[in-house]
Amino acid sequence: MMKMTDAAVRQVVRNKIATGSLPRDRIGAVFATYGANEACHACSASVTSEQVLYTLSRADAAGFVFHVECFGIWRDERNKMASAEPVNKNETVGSRVYGSGGASYS
Numbered sequence: 001m002m003k004m005t006d007a008a009v010r011q012v013v014r015n016k017i018a019t020g021s022l023p024r025d026r027i028g029a030v031f032a033t034y035g036a037n038e039a040c041h042a043c044s045a046s047v048t049s050e051q052v053l054y055t056l057s058r059a060d061a062a063g064f065v066f067h068v069e070c071f072g073i074w075r076d077e078r079n080k081m082a083s084a085e086p087v088n089k090n091e092t093v094g095s096r097v098y099g100s101g102g103a104s105y106s
């Protein structure tokens, strides 16, 4: 399996956020499980049963699945884009641990 570099994934993620293929807000709940060969929404590679799969579930869209690394890249890029825009006062900024078991992500 070809593995994209972080920089390549970052570029893809940035484009997907720009075109709306990936969300640019932090709405949704995140679940961490093991993969079952789902295609990652960032790098398009499959998430194997030996890798942690992050599922972002949203009421308004089908779920998004990521490798844990790709999720981190998406979160990072999304935060960068968000900080370039007017600040949403309802948004709490800060680091947060995304544990398993569906911690609230909003």
Ligand SMILES: [Zn+2]
Residues within 6 Å of the ligand: 040, 041, 042, 043, 044, 045, 066, 067, 070
């Ligand atoms: Zn990925």
